[in-house]
Amino acid sequence: MARAPDPAPPVPPVLGDPETDGWAGAAARLAEALDGVEGWLPTAQAARLHSAAAAVRAGGRIVEIGSFRGRSTIALALGAGDDVEVVAIDPHAGNDRGPQELDGYEAEAAADHEVFLANLAAASVGGRVRHVRHPSAAAHAEVSGAVDVLFVDGAHRYGPARDDLRHWGARVADGGQLLVHDCFSSIGVTLALLRILTPSSGWCWLGRTGSLAAWERTPVGGAAARVGNVAAQLAQLGWFAGNVVRKVLIAAGLRRGPWPH
Numbered sequence: 381m382a383r384a385p386d387p388a389p390p391v392p393p394v395l396g397d398p399e400t401d402g403w404a405g406a407a408a409r410l411a412e413a414l415d416g417v418e419g420w421l422p423t424a425q426a427a428r429l430h431s432a433a434a435a436v437r438a439g440g441r442i443v444e445i446g447s448f449r450g451r452s453t454i455a456l457a458l459g460a461g462d463d464v465e466v467v468a469i470d471p472h473a474g475n476d477r478g479p480q481e482l483d484g485y486e487a488e489a490a491a492d493h494e495v496f497l498a499n500l501a502a503a504s505v506g507g508r509v510r511h512v513r514h515p516s517a518a519a520h521a522e523v524s525g526a527v528d529v530l531f532v533d534g535a536h537r538y539g540p541a542r543d544d545l546r547h548w549g550a551r552v553a554d555g556g557q558l559l560v561h562d563c564f565s566s567i568g569v570t571l572a573l574l575r576i577l578t579p580s581s582g583w584c585w586l587g588r589t590g591s592l593a594a595w596e597r598t599p600v601g602g603a604a605a606r607v608g609n610v611a612a613q614l615a616q617l618g619w620f621a622g623n624v625v626r627k628v629l630i631a632a633g634l635r636r637g638p639w640p641h
């Protein structure tokens with residue numbers, strides 16, 4: 381399975397300081413930090429995570445579910461301010477490791493754990509991230525208080541994905557953001573979001589970058605706004621259908637990648 385990181389976008393040869401160069405410097409620093417870090421998160425999606433993290437106020441909290449080898453973790457940690465807690469939850473146990481890797485990947489997951497720690501250290505964010513090595517359902521007691529940015533990219537089967545959105549989503553603070561990977565791409569994740577997020581008037585659709593979709597925890601007031609909120613999400617189903625067809629053809633060997641993300 382191909383899982384090489386996508387080619388880095390063009391960046392200035394000399395990295396800037398985000399404090400003085402603004403977004404161009406931060407984007408260059410992010411692209412350099414992710415260079416060579418394996419995963420399924422394209423750089424444009426990493427940039428979206430980075431900017432969501434950068435908007436978290438001092439004293440706030442970011443929680444990631446599903447870290448793999450650290451691409452998304454690094455993006456979140458580099459975006460977060462010094463006074464923001466960054467928690468990464470991943471059991472690195474060998475289940476639900478990636479596309480078509482549901483069970484029996486214990487040896488690979490042990491390597492993932494080592495590489496995850498090394499990748500964070502290489503990006504100079506090892507000390508910024510608290511890794512909770514549990515499945516998300518067993519990790520609630522390890523995180524206290526509300527969550528300002530929740531990124532969900534753990535087990536993609538319907539049951540655990542639904543539970544992540546329901547139970548961890550309930551911990552997102554008013555005005556906080558929920559970002560979910562493989563939306564309208566993975567069948568399990570898409571059914572889960574259609575069950576938990578789309579019908580809710582407490583989650584306002586913000587849009588998506590590829591399969592990375594975002595919602596804000598805020599009341600969607602008024603019947604017209606609620607209908608518009610649901611309609612905007614249902615409008616993604618055509619793209620979802622195309623992704624399912626592409627995956628079936630790739631899995632059957634009738635089409636070459638890349639796997640849709």
Ligand SMILES: C[S@@+](CC[C@H](N)C(=O)[O-])C[C@H]1O[C@@H](n2cnc3c(N)ncnc32)[C@H](O)[C@@H]1O
Nearest residue numbers: 419421446447448451452476515516533534535
């Ligand atoms: C698709 S990968 C995550 C990719 C990662 N976000 C990145 O940017 O490269 C899925 C990860 O979820 C983890 N995982 C599987 N079941 C989990 C669970 N119940 N709770 C949290 N993480 C889980 C796997 O160990 C795997 O590392």
